Amino acid sequence: MSHSAIHRLDVADRILHAPDLVEDGAWPRACTWLIRLALEHGLDDFWATHRPEVAEVSRRAQLLTLTRTVDSDLGSRATELWYALSRAAHHHAYELAPTGAELRTWHTDVHLLTEDLRSRSA
Amino acid sequence: MDKAELGLYELLIERLLADDGVDDATSGLVLAAWSGDGALADALAGRGAPTAEPPGETEVEHPDVYLAAVRVEGFRGIGRPATLQLAPGPGLTLVTGRNGSGKSSFAEAAELVMTGRNERWSGRTAVWRDGWRNLHSGDDASVAVDLTVAGTNGTTKVQRRWAPEDKLEGGRWTRQEPKAKVQDFDGSAWGASMQTYRPFLSYSELGALIDGRPTELHDAVHDLLGLGALTATQTRLKAARKPLADRARDANAERRAIRTDLASADDPRIVEALALLKSTSPDLGRIAGLLSAAEDPGGSAAGLRAVLDLRLPAAEDVRAAAERIRAAVDAHTAVASAESSRADLVARLLREALHVHTDYGSTTCPLCEQGTLDDAWRASAATRADQLERSAAEVRGATSELEAAIAAGRSLVRSLPAVLTGRARETWQDWVQAGRAEGPAALAQGLETAHPVVAAALVEARTESEAELARRDEVWAPVVRRLGAYHDAAAEVAAEADANATLARAEKWLADTATELRSQRLAPFAEQSQHVWQALRQQSNVGLGAVRLTGAHNQRRVAVDVSIDGVDGGAALGVMSQGELHALGLALFLPRATVDQSPFRFIVIDDPVQAMDPAKVDGLARVLAEVALTRQVVVFTHDDRLADAVRRLELPATIWEVVRGEQSAVEMRRSDDPIARYLEDAKAMASTKELPSDIRSELVASCCRSAVEAACHSKIRSVRLAAGHTHADVELVLKKAETTNKKATLAVFNDPKRGSDLLGRIRSGLGPGAVDAFQMCKQGAHKGLVGDLHPFVKDVKKLAEWLQK
Numbered sequence: 046m047s048h049s050a051i052h053r054l055d056v057a058d059r060i061l062h063a064p065d066l067v068e069d070g071a072w073p074r075a076c077t078w079l080i081r082l083a084l085e086h087g088l089d090d091f092w093a094t095h096r097p098e099v100a101e102v103s104r105r106a107q108l109l110t111l112t113r114t115v116d117s118d119l120g121s122r123a124t125e126l127w128y129a130l131s132r133a134a135h136h137h138a139y140e141l142a143p144t145g146a147e148l149r150t151w152h153t154d155v156h157l158l159t160e161d162l163r164s165r166s167a
Numbered sequence: 168m169d170k171a172e173l174g175l176y177e178l179l180i181e182r183l184l185a186d187d188g189v190d191d192a193t194s195g196l197v198l199a200a201w202s203g204d205g206a207l208a209d210a211l212a213g214r215g216a217p218t219a220e221p222p223g224e225t226e227v228e229h230p231d232v233y234l235a236a237v238r239v240e241g242f243r244g245i246g247r248p249a250t251l252q253l254a255p256g257p258g259l260t261l262v263t264g265r266n267g268s269g270k271s272s273f274a275e276a277a278e279l280v281m282t283g284r285n286e287r288w289s290g291r292t293a294v295w296r297d298g299w300r301n302l303h304s305g306d307d308a309s310v311a312v313d314l315t316v317a318g319t320n321g322t323t324k325v326q327r328r329w330a331p332e333d334k335l336e337g338g339r340w341t342r343q344e345p346k347a348k349v350q351d352f353d354g355s356a357w358g359a360s361m362q363t364y365r366p367f368l369s370y371s372e373l374g375a376l377i378d379g380r381p382t383e384l385h386d387a388v389h390d391l392l393g394l395g396a397l398t399a400t401q402t403r404l405k406a407a408r409k410p411l412a413d414r415a416r417d418a419n420a421e422r423r424a425i426r427t428d429l430a431s432a433d434d435p436r437i438v439e440a441l442a443l444l445k446s447t448s449p450d451l452g453r454i455a456g457l458l459s460a461a462e463d464p465g466g467s468a469a470g471l472r473a474v475l476d477l478r479l480p481a482a483e484d485v486r487a488a489a490e491r492i493r494a495a496v497d498a499h500t501a502v503a504s505a506e507s508s509r510a511d512l513v514a515r516l517l518r519e520a521l522h523v524h525t526d527y528g529s530t531t532c533p534l535c536e537q538g539t540l541d542d543a544w545r546a547s548a549a550t551r552a553d554q555l556e557r558s559a560a561e562v563r564g565a566t567s568e569l570e571a572a573i574a575a576g577r578s579l580v581r582s583l584p585a586v587l588t589g590r591a592r593e594t595w596q597d598w599v600q601a602g603r604a605e606g607p608a609a610l611a612q613g614l615e616t617a618h619p620v621v622a623a624a625l626v627e628a629r630t631e632s633e634a635e636l637a638r639r640d641e642v643w644a645p646v647v648r649r650l651g652a653y654h655d656a657a658a659e660v661a662a663e664a665d666a667n668a669t670l671a672r673a674e675k676w677l678a679d680t681a682t683e684l685r686s687q688r689l690a691p692f693a694e695q696s697q698h699v700w701q702a703l704r705q706q707s708n709v710g711l712g713a714v715r716l717t718g719a720h721n722q723r724r725v726a727v728d729v730s731i732d733g734v735d736g737g738a739a740l741g742v743m744s745q746g747e748l749h750a751l752g753l754a755l756f757l758p759r760a761t762v763d764q765s766p767f768r769f770i771v772i773d774d775p776v777q778a779m780d781p782a783k784v785d786g787l788a789r790v791l792a793e794v795a796l797t798r799q800v801v802v803f804t805h806d807d808r809l810a811d812a813v814r815r816l817e818l819p820a821t822i823w824e825v826v827r828g829e830q831s832a833v834e835m836r837r838s839d840d841p842i843a844r845y846l847e848d849a850k851a852m853a854s855t856k857e858l859p860s861d862i863r864s865e866l867v868a869s870c871c872r873s874a875v876e877a878a879c880h881s882k883i884r885s886v887r888l889a890a891g892h893t894h895a896d897v898e899l900v901l902k903k904a905e906t907t908n909k910k911a912t913l914a915v916f917n918d919p920k921r922g923s924d925l926l927g928r929i930r931s932g933l934g935p936g937a938v939d940a941f942q943m944c945k946q947g948a949h950k951g952l953v954g955d956l957h958p959f960v961k962d963v964k965k966l967a968e969w970l971q972k
Contacts, residue, residue, distance in 0.1 A: 056862055064828050071851035073826050078869045079862065134869065144268050145828035 049086035050159040053079045057152055061145060073142040074134065080151050081130035087159035088123070095165075119161060126154055171393030171764050175688060176201065179397075182680055189676055196673040200403040201396065207407050211666055231317030233799050234769045238326075239276045239833075241308035244269035246301045246831025254821065255315040255322075257768070259795035261810050262803045262835075264825030269833040270803045271369075273825070274773040276310035278367040280327050283340070283354040299335050303831040306331050308338075317768075321345025325352060357766065363390040364765035370774040373752040384755060385716055385723045391762050392688040394716070401677055408670040411663050418656045422449065425649060434642050440650055451661065454654050458647060468639065470586040474632040477587070479598075479625055480579045485618045488576045489611035495569035496607045502561045510562070514555035517548050569607060576610050577602050591628035594621040685716060695758035696727075702793075703750035703786040708732045709743055711754065725755060745778040750787075757790070761798050769799035776809050781894030788812035792819065807841075814841075815885055842881065842967050845874035846960060853956035864952035871963040872944040876907055878967035879914035886917055907945050914970050929966070937966045 057079035064072040088107060092100035099110050108127060112120025130151060133143045143151075179201065183194040199210035233255035240248040244267060251273045253260055264270035278284075300308055311326035323345060329338035342352035354361070365387060389395060426444050429437050440457055443449050523530070524540045532538040580602030583595050598621040601613030660667075693714035700711040712728030729743070729751075743751070753775060760770045772791075776784050788809060791800050802809065813820045827833045849870035852863060880901055887897045904910045904919065912922045915929075930938050940962035943952060952959060 052859070053862060056858060059857075061829060064832070064834075066857045067855050068851040069847055070826060070834055071848040072828070074845075074848045074870065075852055075855075075858075075866055078866050082862075082865055082869070134873070142265070142824060142826050144265055144826065145830075145832070146267065147265070149829060 049090065050083040050155075053083035053086065054152060054156055054159075057083070057148070061148060061152065064145075073144070073148065076148045076152075077130060077134040077143055080148065080155050081127070081134050083159065084123070084127055084130065084155045087155070087162050091162040091165070115165070119158070122154070123158055126151065126158060130155075171391060171688075171762075172396045173393075175393040175397060175684065178684055178687060179680075182684070186676070186680075190672075192669045193672045193676060196404065196669055197400065197677055200407070200673070200677075201400045204403055204406075207403050211407060211670075231768045232766055233315050233317075234277065234771075234801065235313035235315050235322050237273045237277045238309070238311040238313070239269075239272055240310075241301045241306075242276055242310050243272035243299060243301060244827065244831060245272045245276075245833045246303035247833070249273075249833040249835070251823065251825075251835055253799070253801060255799065257795060257797050257799055259791055259800045259813070259818065259820040260802070261813060261820055261822045262801065262825060263807060263810050263822065264803075264805065264827070266805050268805075268825045268827040269831070270805070270825040271773055272833075274367070274369065274771055274801075274803045277312050277771055278369075280310045280312050280325050280340075281354070281357075282361050282367070300329075301831050319345060359390075360766055363387050364760055364762060364767055366760045366765070366767040366770045368753075368756050368760070368770070368772045368775070370777055373749045373756075373775060382721065382723050384725045384759075385718075387759055388689075388692065388725055388755075389716060391759060391764070392685075392692065394685055394688060397677075397681055397684060401674070401681060404670060404674045404677060408667065408674060411660075411667040411670065414656065415660045415664070415667060418653065418660045419447065421653050421656065422447075425653060429646065432642065432646075434639075434646075436643060437646055440646070448661070449657065451654060451658055454650065458651055458654065468636065471632040471636050473584070473586040474591075474628055475636075477584055477625060477629070479618070479622050482618060482622065485579060485614050488572070488579055489615045491572040492569075492576050492607045492611040495565070495572040499562075499565035499569045502558070502565050507558050507562050510555040510559040514552045514559060517552040517555070521545065521548055521552065573607050573610060576607075576614055579614060587628060589628070591621075591624040594624040597621065689714065689716060692758050692762075696754040699754040699757050699790050700751065702790045703753065703783050704747075709747055711751070714755070727751065727755070746780055746783055749775065749778050750783055753787070753790070757794060761794055768797075769801060770794070771801045771803075773803045774805055775802065776804055776806070781808065781812075781898075784808045785812045785816065788816055788818055792816075795820070811841075815881070815888070841877045842874050842971075845870050845877055846964050846967070849874065849960045849963070850957070853960055860953070864956065867956045867960065868943060868946075868952055871940075871960060872907055874963055874967050875941065875944050875970065876910050878970040879904075879907075879910035882914040882971050883910070883917075911941070911970065929969075933965060933969050936962055937969070940966050 057076045060066050060072050060076050060079070064070075066072070067075045085104070088104075088111075089100060092107065095115075096110075099107055102110075104127065108120060108124045111123055133147075179197070183189055183197060189197075196207065196210055199206040234253045235255040236253060237251040238248065239245045239250075249269070251262065262270050262273065307328060307330065309326060309328040311324060313322040313324055315322050324343045325341070326343075327338050327340045329335075340352045340354070341349045343349045389398075422444050426441055429441060432438070432441075436457065440454065443454050443457065520532075520534075520540060523533070524545050529539060529541040532540055538544070580599055583592065583599055587595055594617070598617040601617035602610070604610045604613040696714050697711055704711075708731055710730040712730060715726045715728075716723070717726045718724050753772075756772075757770070760767070775787060779787065791802060792813070794800050804810070810820075810822050812818075813822070823835050825833060825835060849867045852858065852866045852870060855863065858866065883901060883904075884897055887900065888894070892900075900913070901910075904913050908922060908925065909919060911929075912925050913919055915921075915925060926938050926941070929941055940959060943959060944963060
């Protein structure tokens with residue numbers, strides 16, 4: 046697994062267990078960002094190993110490439126996760142801070158996904 | 168009488184006074200009926216005139232109640248104790264949180280602890296109700312509200328606490344007034360007010376207000392307008408009149424029944440009675456007269472009964488009397504002779520001669536002047552005189568006995584009774600004649616002959632009389648009884664006819680007036696509904712017309728006239744969208760919950776925006792802000808739309824965000840505008856030493872970028888919506904502007920094509936530091952920042968403010 050990704054997931058896990066680590070109740074956003082960043086780092090590392098030219102294109106294009114050329118199942122999982130995390134992390138209207146349970150699910154999913162990506166890198 | 172009823176009472180008096188068609192007796196009864204059963208009974212009995220002064224207004228037990236806090240532990244989505252602090256006073260508070268964040272648990276807890284039940288759960292299955300405990304909580308569960316009551320210091324705490332084994336309906340329900348002991352509470356103190364004004368509205372209830380259980384809303388509106396007192400008055404008048412009307416109806420029905428049942432009777436008394444009963448209000452005096460006279464009309468019944476009383480001497484008495492006469496005749500014949508008839512005279516002559524001899528001694532007989540009255544003569548004369556005297560006494564005895572026997576015989580016969588007719592009369596006359604017969608023998612013979620004949624005739628006559636009497640009784644007696652009962656009932660009806668008529672007038676007047684009074688009372692309510700609907704409808708083509716209370720019994724409901732594109736349609740409700748139905752529900756809920764006399768100065772609404780489109784959400788935000796001028800409005804909502812609308816429209820509000828961590832740990836976070844929130848996030852993360860520095864920089868940059876983008880969104884929305892674009896169009900534009908650069912370009916120039924001018928404009932507007940901050944935001948997530956991040960966050964804050972200008 047990508048070191049950057051696992052690093053961020055570890056921090057997110059710590060915060061999920063002890064939200065008080067982050068001041069002023071900002072923990073749900075912090076975790077969202079961390080999990081999303083973990084996913085992005087996982088993808089970056091994957092492209093760096095396999096197809097460095099893809100690392101330069103937009104994230105959306107990267108996800109499309111993953112689905113079309115690498116593994117459609119892996120790609121669609123990654124796409125779904127990335128959009129969900131972006132929606133939760135970026136400010137869009139009508140969205141509120143995710144709950145601990147949602148974050149835990151994302152955390153687990155991103156963990157499995159980056160693991161999968163890393164195993165293909167090898 | 169509460170305020171609503173008092174208002175209605177004043178309207179009622181106004182109308183009574185204004186209506187010339189109402190006499191004093193009628194209005195007296197209406198007012199008495201309003202006051203109660205006792206007053207009405209008094210008025211009907213003529214005791215005490217009902218006062219025109221209304222009874223005093225009764226104190227509402229909980230005036231001006233506000234929520235100060237909702238505390239929840241181990242209940243529904245909330246595990247560890249969590250508190251929602253509220254400012255106790257008018258104002259709008261939004262509590263936002265994603266589905267499952269626990270925000271609804273606060274709403275449900277508040278409702279449950281104040282009402283003892285929750286609308287969303289009632290009627291649900293046991294599985295649903297049993298899931299009320301939080302899975303992550305320890306032992307106890309509790310819900311509580313802190314209330315502040317105008318005019319008292321401190322807060323009143325109402326709490327419900329459950330031990331691990333308690334069911335939802337169980338647990339201990341308590342209330343603690345400021346500086347007082349905790350007391351058990353059963354909610355009854357404000358139960359009625361809760362039902363009438365019901366300050367809680369949940370999402371599921373919102374739709375049901377229109378099509379769910381319409382009777383509940385009807386009853387609530389009915390009560391809050393004080394119409395219950397009006398209905399009670401009508402009910403009292405009706406109840407008071409019913410026995411009178413029933414009696415009148417029954418008496419009349421009986422009158423007609425008597426006429427039908429006896430139509431074929433030929434008894435003259437019955438015929439007369441039927442003639443009297445022809446009138447709908449028969450002459451009761453004459454009926455009474457008929458009833459008493461009918462005891463013996465024309466005396467014929469008395470005659471018949473007199474026949475029964477007639478007596479003849481017994482046959483053996485007659486025989487004995489005849490025998491006695493005959494024996495006396497025989498005895499008299501035996502002693503009576505020519506000599507015996509002179510014996511007295513001769514005896515007296517001899518006694519005189521003996522006197523002469525005694526006085527003068529022997530002398531010549533003075534009668535014959537030949538014989539000599541000497542001692543020898545004296546002896547024979549004395550003997551002879553004795554003999555003659557004895558004989559005379561015997562004759563006298565026989566004569567006397569004969570006369571007595573004759574008299575006894577005659578005395579057996581009584582004169583002819585007038586009541587006798589026919590053969591009985593003839594034979595009785597013969598009997599009388601027999602009694603008058605000359606001579607003892609004829610008398611004895613006559614009596615013995617006539618008696619058996621008259622006796623037989625009399626038995627016959629008596630039998631006939633008896634039969635006739637029985638026949639008459641069979642027809643008449645039941646008629647007498649029935650007519651008598653009718654007479655008494657009709658007399659009672661006649662006595663209370665005035666009261667009945669007055670009651671009927673009072674009832675009719677009130678029935679006629681009640682409809683108008685109801686509309687009059689409903690008018691302000693309907694107006695408010697109209698007002699709310701106007702604010703909520705926005706582009707909806709559905710118009711709201713009159714609001715009415717209609718139907719009776721199980722069909723009663725609040726009816727709303729809706730029109731589509733100005734065309735009235737009863738079916739309009741059917742084509743309304745869910746969002747429109749919810750808006751309509753709110754239009755009915757808000758006037759009810761905020762009516763002036765309600766002691767609850769707060770309303771709690773759970774998720775009103777779910778089905779609403781963005782335009783309606785704007786309308787809702789305005790309506791809520793307006794209500795919040797005089798009421799404490801607490802709204803729970805699962806998304807940010809309402810909060811967004813409130814911020815964009817710059818409506819005063821306090822916004823809380825409920826965030827729920829693992830193990831159902833729920834905390835509240837002040838959530839003002841999203842830009843400030845992101846900047847706070849950034850500051851919080853910048854200060855979080857536990858985070859590795861590279862990750863911290865990454866996070867802070869991400870949050871700052873979000874803050875900048877949020878500022879752009881805010882600017883773009885307000886500019887475009889103000890220019891008349893629809894919400895949908897604006898959201899589409901925002902979606903298309905994918906990058907921070909594009910968003911900022913739109914925000915600054917309102918033109919997506921001027922991206923190349925962006926940095927120059929930022930530099931000229933805020934200086935080079937702002938450009939750096941902007942670039943850091945865009946790249947920071949990938950490049951990272953170093954050192955103290957707080958100055959960077961400050962620069963971003965300035966940038967965000969500038970972008971919104």
